[in-house]
Amino acid sequence: MTATATDLDRLRHALPRDLERSSQHYVVDGVTPAIAFAPNDGSEVAALLHAADEAGLTVAPLGARTATGLGRPLARYDVALDLRGLERVIEYVPEDLVVTVQAGVTLATLQATLREHGQYLPTDPSPGDEVTVGGLLASARSGAWRGHLPAARDLILGMAVALPSGDVVHSGGRVVKNVTGFDMHRMHTGALGALGVVVEATFKLTPLPAVTRTLLLSAANIEACGDLARRVWDASLAVRAITVLGARAADGVMLPPVPAVLVEVAGSPASAERTLRELRSLAPSAGEAPVETWGRLRRLAAGPGATVLRLGIPPAEVETTVAALERSGMAAWAHLAAGVVIARGDIAASEVEALRALAVERGGFLQIEVASAALRKAVDPMGEQERLLVAALKQQFDPRGTLNPGRWGAGL
Amino acid sequence: MATSSTAAPPASPGHPAGHAALVRDLQNALGAAAVLHLPEDLIAFEYDATIERALPEVVVFPATTEDVSAAVRIAEQHLRPVVPRGSGSGLSGGAVPLTGGVLVVLTKMNRILEIDRANRVAVLQPGVINLQLQEAVAPHGLLFAPDPSSQRVCSLGGNVANNSGGPHTLAHGSTVNHVLGLEVVLPGGRITRLGGRLVDAPGIDLRGLFVGSEGTLGIVTEITVRLVRAAPAVRTLVAVFDSVEAASEAVSAIIRRGIIPVALEMLDREIIRLVEPRIHAGYPLDAGAVLLIEVEGLAEGVDADGAAVEEACHLAGAREIRVAHTAAERDRLWEARKVGIGAIGAASPAFYLLDGVVPRTRLPAVMRGVMETSARYGFRVANIFHAGDGNLHPNLMFDPDEEGATARVLECAEEIMRLCVDAGGAVTGEHGIGLEKRSYMEWIYSPADLAAMHAVRVAFGGAERFNPCKVLPGGHGCASGHGAEAMAAIRRGSDSV
Ligand SMILES: Cc1cc2nc3c(=O)[nH]c(=O)nc-3n(C[C@H](O)[C@H](O)[C@H](O)COP(=O)(O)OP(=O)(O)OC[C@H]3O[C@@H](n4cnc5c(N)ncnc54)[C@H](O)[C@@H]3O)c2cc1C
Ligand SMILES: Cc1cc2nc3c(=O)[nH]c(=O)nc-3n(C[C@H](O)[C@H](O)[C@H](O)COP(=O)(O)OP(=O)(O)OC[C@H]3O[C@@H](n4cnc5c(N)ncnc54)[C@H](O)[C@@H]3O)c2cc1C
Numbered sequence: 001m002t003a004t005a006t007d008l009d010r011l012r013h014a015l016p017r018d019l020e021r022s023s024q025h026y027v028v029d030g031v032t033p034a035i036a037f038a039p040n041d042g043s044e045v046a047a048l049l050h051a052a053d054e055a056g057l058t059v060a061p062l063g064a065r066t067a068t069g070l071g072r073p074l075a076r077y078d079v080a081l082d083l084r085g086l087e088r089v090i091e092y093v094p095e096d097l098v099v100t101v102q103a104g105v106t107l108a109t110l111q112a113t114l115r116e117h118g119q120y121l122p123t124d125p126s127p128g129d130e131v132t133v134g135g136l137l138a139s140a141r142s143g144a145w146r147g148h149l150p151a152a153r154d155l156i157l158g159m160a161v162a163l164p165s166g167d168v169v170h171s172g173g174r175v176v177k178n179v180t181g182f183d184m185h186r187m188h189t190g191a192l193g194a195l196g197v198v199v200e201a202t203f204k205l206t207p208l209p210a211v212t213r214t215l216l217l218s219a220a221n222i223e224a225c226g227d228l229a230r231r232v233w234d235a236s237l238a239v240r241a242i243t244v245l246g247a248r249a250a251d252g253v254m255l256p257p258v259p260a261v262l263v264e265v266a267g268s269p270a271s272a273e274r275t276l277r278e279l280r281s282l283a284p285s286a287g288e289a290p291v292e293t294w295g296r297l298r299r300l301a302a303g304p305g306a307t308v309l310r311l312g313i314p315p316a317e318v319e320t321t322v323a324a325l326e327r328s329g330m331a332a333w334a335h336l337a338a339g340v341v342i343a344r345g346d347i348a349a350s351e352v353e354a355l356r357a358l359a360v361e362r363g364g365f366l367q368i369e370v371a372s373a374a375l376r377k378a379v380d381p382m383g384e385q386e387r388l389l390v391a392a393l394k395q396q397f398d399p400r401g402t403l404n405p406g407r408w409g410a411g412l
Numbered sequence: 413m414a415t416s417s418t419a420a421p422p423a424s425p426g427h428p429a430g431h432a433a434l435v436r437d438l439q440n441a442l443g444a445a446a447v448l449h450l451p452e453d454l455i456a457f458e459y460d461a462t463i464e465r466a467l468p469e470v471v472v473f474p475a476t477t478e479d480v481s482a483a484v485r486i487a488e489q490h491l492r493p494v495v496p497r498g499s500g501s502g503l504s505g506g507a508v509p510l511t512g513g514v515l516v517v518l519t520k521m522n523r524i525l526e527i528d529r530a531n532r533v534a535v536l537q538p539g540v541i542n543l544q545l546q547e548a549v550a551p552h553g554l555l556f557a558p559d560p561s562s563q564r565v566c567s568l569g570g571n572v573a574n575n576s577g578g579p580h581t582l583a584h585g586s587t588v589n590h591v592l593g594l595e596v597v598l599p600g601g602r603i604t605r606l607g608g609r610l611v612d613a614p615g616i617d618l619r620g621l622f623v624g625s626e627g628t629l630g631i632v633t634e635i636t637v638r639l640v641r642a643a644p645a646v647r648t649l650v651a652v653f654d655s656v657e658a659a660s661e662a663v664s665a666i667i668r669r670g671i672i673p674v675a676l677e678m679l680d681r682e683i684i685r686l687v688e689p690r691i692h693a694g695y696p697l698d699a700g701a702v703l704l705i706e707v708e709g710l711a712e713g714v715d716a717d718g719a720a721v722e723e724a725c726h727l728a729g730a731r732e733i734r735v736a737h738t739a740a741e742r743d744r745l746w747e748a749r750k751v752g753i754g755a756i757g758a759a760s761p762a763f764y765l766l767d768g769v770v771p772r773t774r775l776p777a778v779m780r781g782v783m784e785t786s787a788r789y790g791f792r793v794a795n796i797f798h799a800g801d802g803n804l805h806p807n808l809m810f811d812p813d814e815e816g817a818t819a820r821v822l823e824c825a826e827e828i829m830r831l832c833v834d835a836g837g838a839v840t841g842e843h844g845i846g847l848e849k850r851s852y853m854e855w856i857y858s859p860a861d862l863a864a865m866h867a868v869r870v871a872f873g874g875a876e877r878f879n880p881c882k883v884l885p886g887g888h889g890c891a892s893g894h895g896a897e898a899m900a901a902i903r904r905g906s907d908s909v
Contacts, residue, residue: 095668096771118670142612153617154589167860175769177586177801177841179575179624180849180856181883182865186588186620195616207670230530236641238710271713312610316530339531339610363609385615386604392871393616397864408615 003034007055014051026080036080042199050166061193063132067139075406100202103134122149127302134198140190144241147337159185160200211272213265216289222259226319237275238267248331253296303370311341312364349378434490441482460500468515477633485601487514496627498567504846538569554639557584575624577842582800583674588623595634599874627879629872643708648736651725655700660776662728675706676800686755693744752796760809768832769841772802781831789824803841848901
């Protein structure tokens with residue numbers, strides 16, 4: 001089914017004229033949409049969703065488009081909804097450590113605003129600067145800090161979401177502790193835009209650490225690196241990341257090609273100094289590593305050109321998984337405290353299924369982070385979840401399948 | 413307890429049709445010993461920690477998840493609502509079976525199933541008591557961060573259902589931040605799992621949506637929680653102020669310095685006078701308010717943070733600061749926080765424990781409003797609360813036998829809740845909406861917002877079947893009129909919790 005000219009005109013009438021964009025600029029998975037819009041606020045987003053819903057057209061909400069390959073390829077893609085025009089910081093009260101922003105604000109802009117007051121949103125930096133707050137929430141990915149710091153979903157105090165019904169609905173508020181009604185914002189975090197379009201979010205913030213340092217710790221082999229990493233974790237030091245690198249991963253971030261442990265120290269001057277001392281006594285070889293190493297690692301995880309997998313593996317077993325993945329030819333590393341192993345390289349669909357079985361057996365999961373559309377069709381990219389409940393929620397919030405249809409599988 | 417004159421809905425007289433068949437089916441599925449149905453046995457379950465009453469038709473004590481599922485299916489076959497209940501320490505009437513039906517009490521499912529030290533995970537049944545879990549994991553150098561003041565009695569299932577907080581929520585977050593996975597029984601009896609054993613799971617955060625749903629979306633039958641390492645060093649200090657307002661200013665000043673203590677609690681003069689004679693912790697009886705502050709981390713960091721906290725307090729007008737030097741001293745200071753509510757109960761025939769939240773910078777102004785409002789209504793008010801989160805707990809003390817006192821206390825409470833909302837806050841930080849605050853939901857949320865929450869309830873299949881008349885306004889056969897519902901938060905005096 002394709003969009004007719006009449007359908008498209010209905011959308012044009014729903015919005016101010018100057019919001020239409022050239023659809024050529026919004027190709028996703030090789031598909032060009034029929035039309036594109038870039039609204040500036042939540043009510044315009046809601047009006048567009050409603051008009052599309054009525055016309056039977058499907059909409060893909062888009063931020064900086066760094067993660068449109070997450071989930072299954074779209075079953076149908078008529079309307080590109082570019083959210084980058086929702087770019088205002090609505091309210092920032094540094095004394096309360098609380099900020100409210102529109103969903104199209106980039107993480108880079110937000111962090112720069114907060115940095116002026118010595119604060120930050122303590123979610124992992126993304127591979128690129130341009131990612132939007134909405135995209136970050138919808139994709140809910142994390143990196144090396146997770147396990148030491150909260151996930152994005154734990155930092156949201158309130159949210160406004162535009163629905164295909166044309167409503168903009170709110171949940172939560174601006175206070176740091178709140179059980180007034182259901183935590184609707186948690187449902188939209190990680191939903192890949194399948195249940196609504198985030199138009200505004202309120203976050204709780206954290207003071208920036210006064211001191212940060214990156215240290216590289218080495219040990220005889222990958223097993224010894226795993227043990228060392230866990231000793232660091234158990235010492236309750238002022239650290240924000242403990243990452244076990246396989247040899248190929250180390251090579252990929254321009255470190256010597258041997259297994260190692262990368263640690264980020266973060267805290268007050270007194271705690272950081274003590275932590276550095278402790279680290280040196282745990283690993284006499286410990287030396288400073290370039291701070292850019294973390295950015296390199298993030299870019300290694302961001303793909304292009306290779307398949308990237310995220311495995312959930314209990315912290316006690318991460319290094320054996322890293323070792324096995326590296327033996328198979330992939331570059332692999334583990335963020336210890338979160339129990340996350342990332343692997344990058346070439347891998348066949350059948351091997352992905354086998355890895356998933358291995359992770360699930362250990363109480364974990366496998367998520368495809370970056371892959372060709374073909375692989376994402378052959379293997380469920382996100383893995384098992386409560387399909388009946390997801391389907392029931394989809395039925396309630398997007399009964400006509402207007403938003404990102406197919407992201408979560410057939411009919412979802 | 414003398415509140416019989418209040419507007420609580422009547423307990424169902426006689427039995428609805430089909431009662432005998434309902435009891436028989438439940439007995440066949442769960443065993444006779446797990447089913448209570450005689451009026452004299454049911455009375456103990458007609459209220460929670462509040463004075464709101466409504467008799468359940470039957471009470472069941474499942475021993476397994478399958479029992480819970482069977483009870484849910486049987487209740488539905490007989491068209492009876494299901495109300496989950498843990499220890500009954502809830503403060504918003506959440507476990508009150510307002511329209512009767514089957515009360516599913518989880519206290520017999522009280523085993524700790526696994527403690528995985530290496531991965532810092534514990535798996536437990538919902539009836540495990542919060543403190544029981546703390547005591548089981550402490551020898552491993554671990555702790556479960558949410559520590560409600562009711563931790564000696566409240567169940568983990570109740571903590572999950574209410575997304576409970578505690579003094580240490582300030583740094584560590586509420587229960588939702590510490591739940592990794594859940595096994596739940598949904599309306600219809602289906603058993604499923606949400607989340608897993610790791611901090612993140614791919615996809616839609618159903619476990620996060622479920623936490624805090626107050627028994628309206630399903631019954632929690634197993635909980636996988638995250639444990640955290642006990643900090644290597646901790647410093648507990650008490651800062652003494654002449655007024656609640658000055659102490660409130662100090663709270664803002666500490667946060668403004670970029671220090672987030674693990675705990676930052678306020679006790680006002682009224683509370684100190686009630687607890688100090690009982691515990692002899694050395695709280696000055698003439699203080700206007702004290703802050704009980706805890707910082708933790710590495711020893712060196714604790715020294716630095718402790719010094720900064722002291723300085724902020726001094727600048728805000730603290731007249732004295734005491735530091736606990738031993739674990740025993742620390743425990744004694746905390747004892748005041750823990751026995752505070754009980755002391756209010758001992759001193760007053762009844763009291764209304766309010767729960768509201770405001771942005772931290774609004775604390776001084778709102779606390780002034782709380783004091784003025786209660787004085788205007790002529791009620792003694794005792795404040796003991798999580799100041800660092802902006803989470804207020806004014807306790808209005810009154811005698812329900814006094815003509816019109818109950819009505820006035822409800823009015824006064826409503827005015828205080830308005831103050832919180834007008835300051836940009838919310839109507840509950842941790843005790844939940846339950847029955848008590850259903851009608852306040854409309855102060856905060858639009859009809860569309862509420863419809864979205866209702867849609868979640870429909871998606872889970874429990875719109876009217878699970879814990880009816882809770883959280884969302886409206887509903888068939890629910891008591892109307894806010895006065896009656898707010899009664900759900902009033903507590904009897906002389907409680908020991
Ligand atoms: C391997 C890898 C690891 C990463 N690790 C991290 C990390 O640790 N920390 C981090 O912050 N980021 C991380 N990122 C980046 C992050 O996952 C996303 O790429 C980015 O946040 C998406 O932002 P975007 O604006 O580009 O969204 P887009 O790519 O435009 O959109 C992503 C998805 O969200 C939907 N969407 C976008 N905006 C909205 C909205 N407002 N409402 C509803 N749905 C919406 C889209 O439909 C799409 O499905 C990582 C990326 C990769 C590839
Ligand atoms: C003196 C005192 C101090 C308190 N201090 C605090 C505090 O510091 N912080 C705080 O947050 N709370 C506090 N509370 C409130 C209360 O203790 C908490 O809300 C607690 O989590 C309730 O647990 P419970 O087992 O008693 O639940 P109940 O009272 O039995 O039930 C509470 C709600 O949870 C639902 N529920 C119970 N078990 C389940 C289950 N297994 N599955 C699904 N739903 C279920 C019920 O339907 C009901 O809606 C305090 C209470 C008292 C009396």
